[in-house]
Amino acid sequence: MSDKMKEMYKKVFKIIKKYNNIVLARHISPDPDAIASQIALRDSIKLTFPEKNVYAVGAGVHKFKYLGTLDKPDLSSLDNALLIVLDVPNFYRVDGINGLEYSAILKIDHHPAEDIIGDVDWTDSTKSSTCEMISELLLNTSLVMDKKCAEDLYVGMVFDSDRFLLPNTTANTLKTAYELITASNIDFVSLYDNLYERSINEEKFRAYLINNIEITENKFGFIFVSSEDLRKFNVEATSVSNQVNDFYFIKELICWMFVVYDERNSIYKANIRSRGPVINEVASKYKGGGHKFASGCRTTDYKVIEDLAKDLDKTCKEYFNEENI
Numbered sequence: 001m002s003d004k005m006k007e008m009y010k011k012v013f014k015i016i017k018k019y020n021n022i023v024l025a026r027h028i029s030p031d032p033d034a035i036a037s038q039i040a041l042r043d044s045i046k047l048t049f050p051e052k053n054v055y056a057v058g059a060g061v062h063k064f065k066y067l068g069t070l071d072k073p074d075l076s077s078l079d080n081a082l083l084i085v086l087d088v089p090n091f092y093r094v095d096g097i098n099g100l101e102y103s104a105i106l107k108i109d110h111h112p113a114e115d116i117i118g119d120v121d122w123t124d125s126t127k128s129s130t131c132e133m134i135s136e137l138l139l140n141t142s143l144v145m146d147k148k149c150a151e152d153l154y155v156g157m158v159f160d161s162d163r164f165l166l167p168n169t170t171a172n173t174l175k176t177a178y179e180l181i182t183a184s185n186i187d188f189v190s191l192y193d194n195l196y197e198r199s200i201n202e203e204k205f206r207a208y209l210i211n212n213i214e215i216t217e218n219k220f221g222f223i224f225v226s227s228e229d230l231r232k233f234n235v236e237a238t239s240v241s242n243q244v245n246d247f248y249f250i251k252e253l254i255c256w257m258f259v260v261y262d263e264r265n266s267i268y269k270a271n272i273r274s275r276g277p278v279i280n281e282v283a284s285k286y287k288g289g290g291h292k293f294a295s296g297c298r299t300t301d302y303k304v305i306e307d308l309a310k311d312l313d314k315t316c317k318e319y320f321n322e323e324n325i
Helices: 003-018 032-048 062-067 130-139 147-161 171-184 188-196 200-212 227-233 238-242 280-284 302-323
Strands: 021-025 053-056 081-086 102-109 120-123 220-225 255-262 267-274 294-299
Touching (some): 003 102, 021 032, 032 053, 032 062, 032 081, 032 130, 032 147, 130 147, 130 171, 147 188, 220 302, 238 267, 267 302
Parallel strands (some): 081 102, 102 120, 220 255
Antiparallel strands (some): 267 294
C-alpha cells in the first residue's frame, strides 16, 4: 500500500470519527453500487461507533431492497452533521438531503471529478466502483466489516464491473474482491441470484430491445422505450438501464444509447455505453456525464435526446477515422 493511500484512509477515518451526526447520500435513481456502498458504509460506522447517529438517505428501489433498508430521519433536526456523498460527482444528482445543514463533506467516488469537492475528498476514476473503494477502506482501517457489509460490497463491485468483464476491472479490483471474500467468508456464488434473476417478462423485453435497436453505419445503436412499451411488457423503467450492459459484446456496436421515458417524473433518461469512443465528454455537453465508456443524461426535452444521438453517431464516425477501423 502506498503512503498516499495510507494517508487517505487515515483522513477518512478521522473525519468519520469526529462527527456524531452522519448522513450518507448517493445519486438519484441508484444502482447496486450506489446503494450497496451507502448501506455498507453506514452499517460499518454504526458497528464501529454505536453511539453515533448514522443515516443512509434517498429514495429506494424495490428491486434492490435485498441490499438493506434506507432511513427517513428529520434532517432539519441534525446539527453539526457530516455529509458523506458516495458514487456521485455533482450536487444536482445527490438524492435525499433537502433540509440538511451539514458542517463538512466526505466524498468517496469513482467518477471523474465535477462540482462536489469534499473537505476530505477521495475521488479515483481508476476504480471499478465505489464499492471497491469502500471495501479497501474497511479492509485497511479500524472500521468494522461484518458479513452483510461484505456481501453488499461484493454485489456492488460485481454490478459495476459487470462480473469483472468491463475495462474498468483492474488487477487491484480482483485483489480487493479476493480479500473481501477471504476476510468475510461470504458465499459469493449465491449473491449472483439477486443480481441476475429475471422474470420471463424481462427476458421478453430484452428480446424486444434486441429486435428494435437501430444501428447506424458507424456502429452506433439507439432505442427509445416509451411508457407504452414498459406497460406492454409489464416491466419498470429500471429494466432498461439494467440491460444496457448486455449489449457489450455485440460485434456490430461500438456505442449504444438506451432512452426511457420516466412518466412519473416527466423526464427522459439516457444510458450510454461504449467499446471505444469516449462518451462522457459528449454527454457533458447535454448536462450529462459519467465515465469515459459509461455515461448518461437526463432531460425533459426529447430534442436534446435527438441531438445527443446525432452527436454520438458523429463521435463514432470520428473514432473510426482516427483508429482506421
